[in-house]
Amino acid sequence: MKNNVIMSNLDKHTQRLLLLFSLFASSVIILIVFFIVTRGMLPFITDNDGLGRVSLFRFLTGTVWLRGATFVSTAYGAGFLVINTLYVVFLSLLISFPISILSALFIAKICPPRIAQMFRMVVEILTAIPSIIFGLVGAGFLLPIIYTLATTLGYRSNAGLGVLGVVIVLALMSIPTLTTISETAIRSVDRSLEEASYALGATRAQTNAKVVLISAKGGIFAATILAVGRALGEATAVSLVAGNAMSGPSFIPFDITATLTSMMLMGLHETSGIDYDIRFSLGIVLLAVIFIVNVTLNFIKKRVGDFGE
Amino acid sequence: MKKLMLFLLSLTLVSTVAACGDSNFDETGTINVYTRDTSSGTRDGFMSGIGFSEAATDDSLLVSGFTTNDNAGIMNAMRSDRYGIGYVSLSSVNDTIKPLSINDVEPTIENVMNDIYSLKRPFNFMLRLEEDYENETKYLLARAFEAFITSEEGADAIDDAGAIGLSSEGPFSTIVEDHPVCALDNSDITLNIGGSNSVTKVAESLTAAFGPRCGNPSFVHNHTGSSDGFKRTQGDEKDSPNALDIGFASRDFRGEELINGEAFYAQAAWDAIVVIVHLDNPVQSLTLEDLKNIYGGEIQTWQSLID
Numbered sequence: 001m002k003n004n005v006i007m008s009n010l011d012k013h014t015q016r017l018l019l020l021f022s023l024f025a026s027s028v029i030i031l032i033v034f035f036i037v038t039r040g041m042l043p044f045i046t047d048n049d050g051l052g053r054v055s056l057f058r059f060l061t062g063t064v065w066l067r068g069a070t071f072v073s074t075a076y077g078a079g080f081l082v083i084n085t086l087y088v089v090f091l092s093l094l095i096s097f098p099i100s101i102l103s104a105l106f107i108a109k110i111c112p113p114r115i116a117q118m119f120r121m122v123v124e125i126l127t128a129i130p131s132i133i134f135g136l137v138g139a140g141f142l143l144p145i146i147y148t149l150a151t152t153l154g155y156r157s158n159a160g161l162g163v164l165g166v167v168i169v170l171a172l173m174s175i176p177t178l179t180t181i182s183e184t185a186i187r188s189v190d191r192s193l194e195e196a197s198y199a200l201g202a203t204r205a206q207t208n209a210k211v212v213l214i215s216a217k218g219g220i221f222a223a224t225i226l227a228v229g230r231a232l233g234e235a236t237a238v239s240l241v242a243g244n245a246m247s248g249p250s251f252i253p254f255d256i257t258a259t260l261t262s263m264m265l266m267g268l269h270e271t272s273g274i275d276y277d278i279r280f281s282l283g284i285v286l287l288a289v290i291f292i293v294n295v296t297l298n299f300i301k302k303r304v305g306d307f308g309e
Numbered sequence: 310m311k312k313l314m315l316f317l318l319s320l321t322l323v324s325t326v327a328a329c330g331d332s333n334f335d336e337t338g339t340i341n342v343y344t345r346d347t348s349s350g351t352r353d354g355f356m357s358g359i360g361f362s363e364a365a366t367d368d369s370l371l372v373s374g375f376t377t378n379d380n381a382g383i384m385n386a387m388r389s390d391r392y393g394i395g396y397v398s399l400s401s402v403n404d405t406i407k408p409l410s411i412n413d414v415e416p417t418i419e420n421v422m423n424d425i426y427s428l429k430r431p432f433n434f435m436l437r438l439e440e441d442y443e444n445e446t447k448y449l450l451a452r453a454f455e456a457f458i459t460s461e462e463g464a465d466a467i468d469d470a471g472a473i474g475l476s477s478e479g480p481f482s483t484i485v486e487d488h489p490v491c492a493l494d495n496s497d498i499t500l501n502i503g504g505s506n507s508v509t510k511v512a513e514s515l516t517a518a519f520g521p522r523c524g525n526p527s528f529v530h531n532h533t534g535s536s537d538g539f540k541r542t543q544g545d546e547k548d549s550p551n552a553l554d555i556g557f558a559s560r561d562f563r564g565e566e567l568i569n570g571e572a573f574y575a576q577a578a579w580d581a582i583v584v585i586v587h588l589d590n591p592v593q594s595l596t597l598e599d600l601k602n603i604y605g606g607e608i609q610t611w612q613s614l615i616d
Contacts, residue, residue, distance in 0.1 A: 267346035
């Protein structure tokens with residue numbers, strides 16, 4: 001009887017402590033969003049020290065970052081940044097997704113166990129590399145190659161800066177994350193499913209493609225959501241290879257571009273006044289984009305999950 | 310499958326070799342224009358220097374297709390972009406790119422001091438108001454530092470850091486008599502220095518040379534941008550944890566920053582702005598008019614400039 005009472009007290013306290021931690025973690029997110037939103041709303045609702053309000057419609061649909069002189073004009077437009085951001089992330093996913101999934105499949109199912117262990121370690125270390133390293137490698141190593149490629153093909157290129165550089169850097173950054181998590185998901189597929197497939201006469205390739213990958217769909221999707229989240233929010237690496245275009249969505253691989261994050265970063269230390277506050281507004285747009293993309297991906301995951309199982 | 314792979318591989322190899330082989334500078338190539346962003350002091354100095362000061366803060370006046378980047382980014386780009394043109398600080402120039410002369414005047418330190426090289430921008434500094442200093446000693450040290458900047462040793466320190474010192478007022482030993490605070494032991498005092506990050510090297514060089522000559526105060530450098538040069542000494546953040554005792558800016562102080570008058574700010578040095586191109590570019594010198602036309606879009610290919 002006594003033991004039961006002591007256990008339940010400990011339980012209660014532990015539960016309360018865990019609740020406290022969860023509340024703290026969630027309140028941090030709420031604090032961040034609250035801060036960004038309140039600061040970022042200002043250019044649209046206040047007079048900006050006599051400069052006038054920033055037009056919300058123009059901001060969301062504009063194709064030129066700023067018409068007129070900085071610190072004086074309020075004609076900001078961020079629409080093209082949203083399109084650029086989604087475009088480069090999508091393209092980078094086109095590159096990183098096949099590479100990661102197939103690598104994960106190889107490491108989990110095909111590779112001899114000892115070598116698999118080594119690969120797993122290498123990829124895990126790669127996930128820890130800070131993004132600025134990718135940016136510096138991109139700027140120093142990739143840009144001259146892209147420039148040579150562009151001149152060979154007859155395109156005008158600004159020293160290799162542009163869409164292609166951003167896409168490659170983002171792909172390089174997404175691959176380690178996608179690979180480790182997908183690999184774990186693939187490894188945890190029930191062995192009996194595989195064996196059933198072999199028993200029915202399927203080849204290794206058929207089993208891998210139709211049974212293993214489909215069963216690991218949930219984990220692979222989770223990995224994709226994480227990788228996309230990281231790519232959407234990447235600032236430093238992108239700003240070093242993007243070229244900081246000031247207008248229009250950029251679709252040609254050799255054109256300079258800009259994303260929401262790289263625009264926030266540009267000239268950040270030297271700027272002031274409305275030019276500084278408008279970056280918080282960009283922050284709101286970025287948070288909205290990340291939120292919508294996450295919700296969409298989760299929705300797709302649920303629908304796909306239903307079919308898969 | 311193998312044959313296809315081999316074919317693709319040889320195709321890429323041939324194309325890379327072809328690209329390497331072509332080292333003729335194509336005069337009809339479009340000029341790729343690089344610039345700093347609108348809040349940069351270097352851009353301000355450059356645009357005013359070429360007579361295009363409206364474009365210092367207004368991107369829509371520039372030729373379309375320009376690339377914006379920071380100092381290091383422009384240097385990096387000019388290493389590979391054969392048709393590019395950009396501008397950087399004199400202290401960044403090295404032999405991986407080609408600096409251009411302006412009106413046949415080379416961008417050297419001597420030419421800036423002689424005032425015949427015209428593309429330059431000021432490095433200015435600002436002090437706090439006397440009553441805003443933590444104690445009288447700090448205020449006196451700041452004034453002594455101000456005097457040090459114009460001494461011979463100060464000019465040397467500035468030159469070491471890659472900027473150009475103003476004409477000096479003699480060795481510090483003659484000036485220090487007016488600043489008895491330097492005879493005291495100031496090793497328990499810490500001064501906060503900050504402001505423009507373009508001035509970081511110069512500021513650090515100055516404080517390193519000044520310290521031993523004035524009682525060894527210590528210095529903490531926190532350079533975050535020209536706007537903070539005013540904000541953290543006399544502006545909104547002057548009493549915040551980020552407050553500075555001396556703030557630097559890589560541009561002239563403007564607007565509300567001049568509110569407390571000339572007694573509390575002065576120029577420390579010049580920084581020359583150099584126009585750079587790729588090493589293969591045959592152009593040697595340009596006029597300010599040429600530069601204005603290039604950045605404004607009236608001249609779009611290298612052809613008219615190579616004569």
